[in-house]
Amino acid sequence: MARITLDGMRHSYSPTPSGDDDYALKRLDLEWSDGGAYALLGPSGCGKSTLLNVISGLLRPSEGRILFDDEDITGLPPDRRNIAQVFQFPVIYDTMTVRENLEFPLRNRGLPSNVARQRAIEIAELLELSDILDQRAAGLTADGKQKISLGRGLVREDVAAILFDEPLTVIDPHLKWQLRSKLKELHQRVQRTMIYVTHDQTEALTFADRVVVMNDGNVVQIGTPSELFEAPHHTFVGYFIGSPGMNVMPCDVRGGQAFFAGDPIETTNANLVKEGATGLELGIRPEFVSFAEKGLEVRVVRVRDAGRSQVIDTERAGTIIRLLLLEGVEVPAETARIAFDSKRTRVYADGWLVE
Amino acid sequence: MALELRSVSKRVGGVTHIHPTDLVLERGSFNILLGTTLAGKTTLMQLMAGLDRPSTGSVWFDGKDVTGVSVRQRNVSMVYQQFINYPNFTVYENIASPLKVAGFDRGEIDRRVNSAAELLKLKPMLQRRPSELSGGQQQRTAMARAIVKDAGLVLLDEPLANLDFKLREDLRDELPRLFADRDCIVVYATTEPVEALLFGGHTATLSEGRVTQFGPTSEIYRRPQDLVSARVFSEPLINVASVQKRGHEFALGNRARWNAVGGTENLADGDYILGIRPHHVTPTPEGAEPVAIEGVVLITELAGSESVAHVDIGEATWVSQAHGIHPHEIGETSRLYADMSRALIFDGDGGRIWP
Secondary structure, eight states: OOOEEEEEEEEESSSSOOSGGGEEEEEEEEEEOTTOEEEEEOOTTSSHHHHHHHHHTSSOOSEEEEEETTEEOTTOOGGGSOEEEEOSSOOOOTTSBHHHHHHHHHHTTTOOHHHHHHHHHHHHHHTTOGGGTTSBGGGSOHHHHHHHHHHHHHSOSSOSEEEEESTTTTSOHHHHHHHHHHHHHHHHHHOOOEEEEESOHHHHHHHOSEEEEEETTEEEEEEOHHHHHHOOSBHHHHHHSSSSOOEEEEOEEETTEEEETTEEEOOSSGGGOOTTOOSEEEEEOGGGEEEEEEEEEEEEEEEEEOSSEEEEEEEETTEEEEEEEETTOOOOSSEEEEEEOGGGOEEEETTEEOO | OEEEEEEEEEEETTEEEEEEEEEEEETTOEEEEEOOTTSSHHHHHHHHHTSSOOSEEEEEETTEEOTTOOGGGSOEEEEOSSOOOOTTSOHHHHHHHHHHHTTOOHHHHHHHHHHHHHHTTOGGGTTSOGGGSOHHHHHHHHHHHHHHTTOSEEEEESTTTTSOHHHHHHHHHHHHHHHTTOOSEEEEEESOHHHHHHHOSEEEEEETTEEEEEEEHHHHHHSOSBHHHHHHTOSSOOEEEEEEEETTEEEETTTEEEEOOTTGGGSOSEEEEEEEOGGGEESSOOSSSEEEEEEEEEEEEEOSSEEEEEEEOSSSEEEEEEESOOOOOTTOEEEEEEEGGGOEEEOTTSBEEEO
16 A cells, blocks of 8 residues: 655657647646545546556656655556556456456465455455356356456555556446445445546546546646535536536626626626636536526526436527526526526636636 | 337347337437347347348338338438447548438538538538547547438437547537437437436337337336336436335335325325335435435445435335435434435336326
8 A cells, every 4th residue: 555646747658749738648746645545537538547557657657756655666667566457348367267366366476375265255245246256257247247357456455556447337327336336335445545547527526535637638626526516626627527517608807796798797706806817707517506586687498307407508698507406496488587606606717716 | 200110029049139019209209218238229229220120020110111121221320339430531421421322412412411510510520530530529420420311210329328428418418409300210229317318308218128118208207107117217226115005104114104195195005115216315304205214324425516325224225315415424324314205106016006
């Protein structure tokens, strides 16, 4: 187990990077504490897999250092980093039994067979694989095989960290839920540093204590799931986390007051906007917009039933403003007025929260 | 004007893939096939398309028997989960290909390709090849090709499954608009209940090769005809428990008792199965008839704006899903409130009898 530190790290796939654009990972300084559950969340091409490969040692960063506790491991190959990894697709031996698969990483490291046996039984118990320990892996479903992959990642007690690369991709939604819960439970039991890469916000938010949101090679925000939801530091975080994402509306600010389409809007931070700030936008999550007696006049353009909630698109001055209301709440037809929760309405400049 | 399946079934080597199915899909409608992997969605689509011949029964299109008429002789478009495009064609040529085959003149091809590209936001990429596109753009190209020839039947087999979460959300938003003004029949297969809900239209729930129910989507969601349909159309899975009705009271083992009201008082005394969705089981009383139930917390998940807890209530494990942050400790006994005014009641065979 280890604390992981990234110190002034950058990576470019080009041998002669000239500008920022040539870097798949822009400058990163991060510290992940021992035993934490972290998620790297972002769209494809954001740099999350590059970062994972740097941590696992498959890739040597162009610049900077990576430390496990106080040891500089930047130049160490993957097999000397003491890391377990679980991939998107099952990596198991089809010809072995489930038990042999689980014991393999331990035997491979020369652990006595009675220890390996005992650990495999424990892990199988946790993952509900006990009943099929002596079956061959070949006959199992994709879900079953991926569970074994997870088990192989979790079986070693001496690892510095366990890395998960989109491990639930092949799993059916109903089972995803169970496995996600299982992983969370396992983390709580074993308290090992775990890093989970995904593009799926639900997986990231449910698994991790802290989520690292990435976009375009940058870390945009690191925070607890509720921080990311409550106070996005960038409009990208607002968009990427939450479903539907945060409303982002063009605005101007005069004398510390924000205006949208000519109407004044109360915010938490318009008074902090500096003279001459550009790219001003308002950010408010659909959860915090409601229909009201007084407020911004809008046109209701679409209502969708999402079961436990309703997604309502309203329009004003060519901008769509979404509301997320509970099941059963009445929705006005055509024209209506909406109000924003002023404690959750914020001004952003060129994408970044004005602070 | 419709697509009609009359007692269509499919058996392969003695194994039933589709049980005899009757289904009528109207022109201009958006239809969802909802079910887990291997429920029979793809097989059913192949039977609709004429890619596969039914073992029994017949397929009718616009009043004509098209059973056994191959897909080539029919005006059908398909989009698959994998992004399938011609790798050596440009995006323009990919979209134009079905029109060229159908012998349209150059002017008409140009007009249609441009209008489809406009709808799917592909205009800037028309001269690129698929390998230069992101996954989302590749799938947009496949969709543009599917809509360009104005097929009478458009089959979309989990087209968003391989896309990033957010891209999926964006395309899910746009998809119904693509077909809004068309007179075709759209069939969309998915494993995700919320996707079905957001599309609206009509939904057929599928389980083990059977269409268990078909009708307007929100009606199927709120009034599932049986427990199987309710399970298919729930995520997380609907909570279930055996309950007893005696006189004016319901009892859930010795965990909870509540008054039978709102019409349920007229049900005969006896044993029933209660079904209640996770978002109607909350840590604080909500809704018209909150009933307290105690259980031991097994797993908790916080996902930014919502809290989920898996709770052992003795007879079963229930899931509670609530807005806001409600921290639970694993292993603690916790009180939940089930809003019984939202409960579904099934008989011993799983048929819905209330509401």
